[in-house]
Amino acid sequence: MKIAIAGGGIGGLTLALLCHKHGIEAEVWEASETLRPLGVGINLLPHAVRVLCELGLRDALADMAIGTSSLSYFNKFGQRIWHEPRGLAAGYDWPQFSIHRGEFQMLLHRTAVERLGADRVHTGHAFEAVQDTGARIGDPVRFTVRRRHDQAEVEASTDVLVGADGIHSAVRRHFYPSSDAPRFSRRMLWRAVTEAPPYLDGRSMFMAGYQDQKFVAYPISEPLRRQGRSLINWIAELRVPDPVSDTPPRSDWNRQVDKSVFRDAFAGWQWDWIDIPALIDGAAAIYEFPMVDKDPLPRWTFDRVTLLGDAAHPMYPIGSNGSAQAILDAQTLLQSLLGTRDTAYALREYEADRLPRTAGIVLRNRMNGPEQVMQLAEERAPQGFADIEQVIPRAELEAIALRYKQLAGFDPQSLQVVQR
Secondary structure (H helix, E strand, C coil): CEEEEECCCHHHHHHHHHHHHCCCEEEEECCCCCCCCCCCEEEECHHHHHHHHHCCCHHHHHHHCEECCEEEEECCCCCEEEEEECHHHHCCCCCCEEEEHHHHHHHHHHHHHHHHCHHHEECCEEEEEEEECCCCCCCCEEEEEEECCCCCEEEEEECEEEECCCCCCHHHHHHCCCCCCCEEEEEEEEEEEEEECCCCCCCEEEEEEECCEEEEEEECCHHHHHCCCEEEEEEEEEECCCCCCCCCCHHHCCEEECHHHCHHHHCCCEECCEEHHHHHHCCCCEEEEEEEECCCCCCCCECCEEECHHHCCCCCCCCCCHHHHHHHHHHHHHHHHHCCCCHHHHHHHHHHHHHHHHHHHHHHHHCCHHHHHHHHHHHHCCCCCCCHHHCCCHHHHHHHHHHHHHHHCCCHHHHHHHHC
């Protein structure tokens, strides 16, 4: 069996490494000519880290990433709403890692080149079109990619084609050419990293505010932590005036902006354990993103072509789940392929498992996911509180946290069942 993967991001490279581990030939086609450690921070939750540990990456991740110890939610006055241990501190067998997205992708890319061979990981080749989905028994999937450096069209064939090429997926667009634009939340994100003194224990993640005004931060560099410093990934979020169109132009995504665009909204957010204006001021570069997702699709699979990760289910960055779900997609797809010789059936089985699960996360994230507790605090106690349990009973807080873990697949009971 041979699998072609369009997209050399986190999901695509994880799938390639899983295929290699289980003796399946994989080939990666990535549009970017040169992979660089771009981006900011992400969280890798224990169920995703379990897959990465099975690939032998635990030590490399531990050397790079912060082993997250806790997650806390605060209101806009810095009053704590909810606190819970995370990763190993919460009793999981696997850590939760907070890491620079670009460094993590480069680790996956290096490992894929080492294990699969450089001739199986192509950069500078953008997916163009599917000529044949492999509907007839014995026929290969045929597709074309365009080589960046000379714009030549390259024809290729495979047994299975996986579109793992992100929210702007060309593979997805082949099957859904219209009425599939990103859905804008009317909230904008400003993302950056700042080197600063550690806050709390140097391994904590926090979110403060509510739906229309939020600040998220967590450290992402283990080498700096060992030096007594912290590289803090942060995201500022605000509701913005309704735009002329439903989705900001793609040219406006990931553009560098000045802090004056949003800083005033957080000017008073200085508490005894964190100085948010100082974090904003200390960033060398700040990038702007619209917070978008897409409506869940009716299907991902077309004969022997399917979708994975953000190409299949782009979701709001709520609950630290985007990258984790792409990794779980890769694991489920690999298991489905190993379970039968009928690859078309395996892809449908993968879709039947993952599509409803991820659709539920997309929809729950539109309702703020586990961050719902901050919105409830704002609605019920907009001027703050003396005792959070008088505002949101602890049982309600616990239920919100557990419900999302169960939905996303990283509640302790689910992971114990998987391990057994």
